[in-house]
Amino acid sequence: MTDATSATVPAADVARAGRLKAGLKRRYAREGRFKMYGVLAVCIAIGFLLLLLGRIVTQGYTAFYAHEITLPVYMDPARIDRAYPQGTNFELLVAEQQLARYGIADDARGTKATAMRGLFSSELKFRAAALIRENPALIGQTVTISAPAADESDLFYKGEISIDTPSDQRRLSDEQIGWLNRLKTEGSVRTHFNGALFTNGDSTEPELAGVLGAVIGSALMLLVTACIAIPIGVGAAVYLEEFSARNRLTDLIEVNINNLAAVPSIVYGLLGVAVFINWAHLPRSSPLVGGLVLGLMALPTIIIATRSSLKSVPPSIREAALAMGASRTQTVFQHVLPLAMPGVMTGTIISMAHALGETAPLLLIGMVSFVPGIPHAINEPTGALPSLVYIWENASERAFHERTAAAIMVLLAFMIVMNAAAIVLRRRFERRW
Incomplete structure (x- = not known):
């Protein structure tokens, strides 16, 4: 009896060990396939990116001489x-x-x-x-x-x-x-070297056309956007996250903010035409109107990013400040907000970069028209880099097509710089808890 039992137990252990080994082998195989799929996905993404950039560079490098x-x-x-x-x-x-x-x-x-x-x-x-x-x-x-x-x-x-x-x-x-x-x-x-590409405004003749007017127009437009969206967005986020009561009204506001972040940009363009041009009678095709429209579009993104940054600050910071006798306002503005500032700056810069590349709202407010010269104020008609790309690509002269790709390269350079600045600021000021 004892001999039979001792003879069958090792066989069961061997079978169990075999099943465990087979299970481990299948699990490792699944992990290997998952890693392979991940590497393949990254390679495909990089391939498409290189294809896009290569096409732009090969078509546009001739515009630089x-x-x-x-x-x-x-x-x-x-x-x-x-x-x-x-x-x-x-x-x-x-x-x-x-x-x-x-x-x-x-x-x-x-x-x-x-x-x-x-x-x-x-x-x-x-x-x-x-x-x-x-x-x-x-x-x-x-x-x-x-x-x-x-x-x-x-x-x-x-x-x-x-x-x-x-x-x-x-x-x-x-x-x-x-x-x-x-x-x-x-x-x-x-x-x-084609210096006129960077020192001239738009022109009906391709050899004389440049991006300076559009670059200054985009800069003025982003200035208006930043002056409107950043203070309002950060202030709204601080109030909703730190001071407002949790009730149905704030829940409704939060849902609508999230929905506004997903609204197509052309809807903001229609809003800008109806409110800022037809009702407020602001100058059409101006950086002022463009900045107002893009500011409304950037607000939800800034609010969501700022609230996420505020949530990432540990509650112990608030509790320690309140325990030392600080008021709620002092706690938020002297302790919580400075610690959340890297995330706030990152979200703000990314939203500005996203606004820089928007085209549909600008077309609706009149920035698709031909505007020669260089703007000197936010209420003067001007163009922007995205709308300039649209205008040049639709031009009949072949020489405008190479300048279209060159303008895209300038726009991408601006966006890369802005996104790189966001990454640098985050890594420089970020604190890990």
């Missing part, structure tokens, strides 16, 4: 008005002189002169007029003038237009391409 054409120009006294040099058709003057230099005769309709004019930007006439205005003694002399190449000429020098392309698929004729090659062979074409 441009070509300039330098030509000798005889300031013909018979063609130039000393009193009003701006009225002189310098483009036609340069085109005719360039044709004569190449020994090409024009027809009665001036077809070849028109074709030659199309190689140079309209900036040529402004630079020539400025030279005469500053020094009228140049009239009758030959001077050297440099001007940007026209958009199609610039694309040809960048290799995006080829003579092998069928003529019905390009705006440059074979003759114009021959002239461009001749100018480059003569050393009249210079490649340089």
Whole structure:
């Protein structure tokens, strides 16, 4: 009896050990598969990100350099008005002189002169007029003038237009391409960094268009957004979390704040049109209206982030301050809020970065219109980086498409800087409990 029992117990233990070992093996296999799925998901996400960034960079890097054409120009006294040099058709003057230099005769309709004019930007006439205005003694002399190449000429020098392309698929004729090659062979074409992209406002001519107006418009708009959303959002969060009574009304407010954070941004644009433009009669397409709309949109995010930061402060901080005789207000503003400030700053900066990239509300309040120049006040019409991307992408000229990608790169750089600042602030001031 005893021998039989001792003989069967080891067999049961062996079976149980086998089952445990098989179970451990299956569990480790599941953990290995889960880790593999996680790594695969991260790789896919990084792959899509690199694909997106690669597409933007390959399409937009050419916008950061441009070509300039330098030509000798005889300031013909018979063609130039000393009193009003701006009225002189310098483009036609340069085109005719360039044709004569190449020994090409024009027809009665001036077809070849028109074709030659199309190689140079309209900036040529402004630079020539400025030279005469500053020094009228140049009239009758030959001077050297440099001007940007026209958009199609610039694309040809960048290799995006080829003579092998069928003529019905390009705006440059074979003759114009021959002239461009001749100018480059003569050393009249210079490649340089496209500083105008960062120093000019928007323009109807791609070679003269820049992002400075949109950058300043976005900065002014974010300034208005920050001045409105941050004080109101932080104040509302502090009151709801630290001072308000817990009842149905505060529960209703909390639910609505969470719902407002999920409302589509275009709804805020409709609200801005109805309230700030149609009712309050604020200037359309201005950073003031854009900042107000984006401020309303950023409020729920700031309130939720601030309340979460306040909740993360241990109750012992409050209890210790109250035990030392501090009032409720002193406890909150001198102890709790400073400790929660890293989370508050992080949520605020992230909400500002999110507002910077919003497009739908700006389109509804009129920031989709063409606004040249640089804004100097929050009530002046201006554009913003997201709306500028929308405008340039819908433009018919091919040269605007590379500038669209360049504007996206500038916008991404702003957002990366803002999000990096949020991470740095959190790591610098964060305390672990």
